[in-house]
Amino acid sequence: xxxxxxxxxxxxxxxEIIKGSIDARQQLxxxxxxxxxxxxxxxxxxxxxxxxxxxxxxxxxxxxxxxEDPRKILKEYRNSSMxxxxxxLAAGEGDAFVSCGSTGALVIGANYFVKRIRGVRRAAIGTxxxxxxxxxxxxxxxxxINCTPDTLNVFxxxxxxxxxxxRGVENPRIGxxxxxxxxxxxxxxxxKAYPFLEASEDYNFIGNxxxxxxxxxxxxxxxxxxxxxxxYLKTLEGTAMMLMGMVKGILTKNAVTKVGALTMMxxxxxxxxxxxxxxxxxxxxxGLRRPVIKGHGVVKAKAMTSxxxxxxxxxxxxxxxxxxxxxxxxxxxxxxxxxx
Amino acid sequence: xxxxxxxxxxxxxxxEIIKGSIDARQQLxxxxxxxxxxxxxxxxxxxxxxxxxxxxxxxxxxxxxxxEDPRKILKEYRNSSMxxxxxxLAAGEGDAFVSCGSTGALVIGANYFVKRIRGVRRAAIGTxxxxxxxxxxxxxxxxxINCTPDTLNVFxxxxxxxxxxxRGVENPRIGxxxxxxxxxxxxxxxxKAYPFLEASEDYNFIGNxxxxxxxxxxxxxxxxxxxxxxxYLKTLEGTAMMLMGMVKGILTKNAVTKVGALTMMxxxxxxxxxxxxxxxxxxxxxGLRRPVIKGHGVVKAKAMTSxxxxxxxxxxxxxxxxxxxxxxxxxxxxxxxxxx
Numbered sequence: 001x002x003x004x005x006x007x008x009x010x011x012x013x014x015x016e017i018i019k020g021s022i023d024a025r026q027q028l029x030x031x032x033x034x035x036x037x038x039x040x041x042x043x044x045x046x047x048x049x050x051x052x053x054x055x056x057x058x059x060x061x062x063x064x065x066x067x068e069d070p071r072k073i074l075k076e077y078r079n080s081s082m083x084x085x086x087x088x089l090a091a092g093e094g095d096a097f098v099s100c101g102s103t104g105a106l107v108i109g110a111n112y113f114v115k116r117i118r119g120v121r122r123a124a125i126g127t128x129x130x131x132x133x134x135x136x137x138x139x140x141x142x143x144x145i146n147c148t149p150d151t152l153n154v155f156x157x158x159x160x161x162x163x164x165x166x167r168g169v170e171n172p173r174i175g176x177x178x179x180x181x182x183x184x185x186x187x188x189x190x191x192k193a194y195p196f197l198e199a200s201e202d203y204n205f206i207g208n209x210x211x212x213x214x215x216x217x218x219x220x221x222x223x224x225x226x227x228x229x230x231x232y233l234k235t236l237e238g239t240a241m242m243l244m245g246m247v248k249g250i251l252t253k254n255a256v257t258k259v260g261a262l263t264m265m266x267x268x269x270x271x272x273x274x275x276x277x278x279x280x281x282x283x284x285x286x287g288l289r290r291p292v293i294k295g296h297g298v299v300k301a302k303a304m305t306s307x308x309x310x311x312x313x314x315x316x317x318x319x320x321x322x323x324x325x326x327x328x329x330x331x332x333x334x335x336x337x338x339x340x
Numbered sequence: 341x342x343x344x345x346x347x348x349x350x351x352x353x354x355x356e357i358i359k360g361s362i363d364a365r366q367q368l369x370x371x372x373x374x375x376x377x378x379x380x381x382x383x384x385x386x387x388x389x390x391x392x393x394x395x396x397x398x399x400x401x402x403x404x405x406x407x408e409d410p411r412k413i414l415k416e417y418r419n420s421s422m423x424x425x426x427x428x429l430a431a432g433e434g435d436a437f438v439s440c441g442s443t444g445a446l447v448i449g450a451n452y453f454v455k456r457i458r459g460v461r462r463a464a465i466g467t468x469x470x471x472x473x474x475x476x477x478x479x480x481x482x483x484x485i486n487c488t489p490d491t492l493n494v495f496x497x498x499x500x501x502x503x504x505x506x507r508g509v510e511n512p513r514i515g516x517x518x519x520x521x522x523x524x525x526x527x528x529x530x531x532k533a534y535p536f537l538e539a540s541e542d543y544n545f546i547g548n549x550x551x552x553x554x555x556x557x558x559x560x561x562x563x564x565x566x567x568x569x570x571x572y573l574k575t576l577e578g579t580a581m582m583l584m585g586m587v588k589g590i591l592t593k594n595a596v597t598k599v600g601a602l603t604m605m606x607x608x609x610x611x612x613x614x615x616x617x618x619x620x621x622x623x624x625x626x627g628l629r630r631p632v633i634k635g636h637g638v639v640k641a642k643a644m645t646s647x648x649x650x651x652x653x654x655x656x657x658x659x660x661x662x663x664x665x666x667x668x669x670x671x672x673x674x675x676x677x678x679x680x
Contacts, residue, residue: 025592189488212578235576239575
């Protein structure tokens with residue numbers, strides 16, 4: 001298994017990317033190709049006394065800045081570390097590509113260079129999110145601001161296959177994220193999507209799931225447009241971080257509470273670990289012909305290693321082949337999509 | 341000050357509504373009119389040994405079920421406790437109306453019976469949300485699924501006035517809720533609204549605020565369409581409840597942690613109180629000619645009392661008069677709205 005890594009993606013690149021890659025190679029026994037300016041990678045490694053032995057370095061440009069127009073990945077930044085890695089993946093020079101760089105550029109570049117599975121008109125960012133029980137998959141988390149009922153149907157099929165193949169969940173419960181459980185709730189998209197998803201025999205649709213219940217794992221797969229998914233994910237992240245900060249403040253308030261806190265260190269550590277969005281290490285862009293994994297922009301070495309672990313799992317799972325065999329082809333699709 | 345109360349709104353009506361009303365009258369010294377089936381109110385009070393002395397009872401129907409089509413508030417349920425209360429408010433038979441019943445019915449009924457301030461085309465549910473610092477106002481929280489840039493502009497004006505008059509915040513920071521800080525982020529609505537809000541000289545627009553930062557109080561007033569606001573609010577609520585449940589689990593895990601927990605009881609109680617969405621007791625529907633307050637559907641007596649306190653504050657604040665004097669009138673408004 002050979003994993004291609006964008007050495008210049010994310011706020012902590014290339015240092016944390018290199019560290020995480022070294023650890024991944026040792027822990028997971030995979031081949032790692034660090035894609036990006038070789039001189040800068042070597043300089044960073046030397047400066048931080050990191051041993052690059054065993055890693056393959058593939059020279060290319062550096063990263064595409066997050067504030068840059070993401071479409072530039074197709075032109076000015078075509079030979080950036082991200083653009084090059086995507087093209088290498090498409091050419092079969094690796095089994096998966098992991099990048100913590102600009103989400104927009106990665107989505108556009110992956111669609112263009114790696115291409116979608118036949119029948120998939122929109123690839124989705126799928127994020128595994130921890131709940132108080134098992135994690136659930138939310139898709140789309142931001143790749144597609146505007147979606148149609150048919151898009152959500154394909155998300156449901158892809159999400160089901162992901163949870164079965166990658167997470168081993170049997171007959172996953174598919175929910176439509178919505179502001180109410182009634183079929184007439186939500187925007188025009190949800191109102192139209194509900195009967196569409198309900199009519200499907202491809203998966204176990206359990207109806208609308210409310211945003212108040214999703215954190216508790218109300219469904220194994222939660223489908224929504226990318227705008228809604230992004231609002232949900234960021235709100236969950238912000239709320240959790242704020243609350244955990246306040247809880248930390250309570251535990252460490254003074255000498256007495258600190259002693260009290262010692263009694264529950266195990267529980268607190270366990271909670272932090274369970275709620276860590278980086279635990280599942282990066283979100284696959286589901287629906288592409290080859291595995292592309294988006295790591296968190298502020299990724300640290302440990303999370304980078306997790307992202308590589310997830311990339312291997314994804315590449316090994318057969319999820320892409322299963323999606324290709326399951327997604328309805330053009331002639332079977334809804335007429336409304338055709339008119340798009 | 342005379343407050344009209346929907347005796348049959350919410351899951352715990354009429355018992356908790358009656359209890360909260362009795363407490364409010366004693367604590368706040370206001371007159372309370374309990375609107376709804378008098379016989380049922382008296383029976384409930386008798387059964388629970390509650391003393392109705394001093395409360396005014398106004399006989400009407402009972403509640404409109406939440407699963408009922410909310411538009412029925414205008415016809416079949418016109419004489420329900422909610423419909424009657426709204427009509428009494430419109431007729432000047434009280435200074436404010438508080439209901440914990442169906443949000444949809446309350447919004448439709450309030451718009452129809454109480455009417456909007458001239459120049460306000462959409463009234464918004466404004467919710468004060470606790471942060472780790474001061475609370476911020478989010479509007480709209482669900483009254484208007486579809487909004488225009490002009491609607492958001494009016495929300496910004498109303499939100500500013502609310503925070504100044506009701507909460508005493510000077511020159512409140514107005515943020516547009518969005519999935520990125522850049523002006524080109526979001527759906528068509530946010531992209532179009534950004535320059536519109538930025539051009540306004542009526543308030544202190546600080547740009548887009550990200551959902552990850554809003555929980556920390558990134559703005560004093562956060563404006564968004566009702567769909568987005570509802571997604572945010574419910575996600576925040578669900579995440580906070582789940583996490584607090586897990587923290588509780590850690591504190592009470594065993595005899596040892598329970599002893600440890602004793603050292604931080606004050607902090608935990610304080611956190612629970614600060615994070616309690618009911619603390620600010622109900623959300624005003626801002627933009628109406630008279631004060632209508634939406635209480636939480638699962639309201640308990642204490643939260644009901646808070647809602648009545650907020651109703652008094654709102655009625656006393658002069659916020660409605662100030663909005664009427666500030667909102668641009670039809671001839672000044674954006675052309676796009678005219679075409680609606």
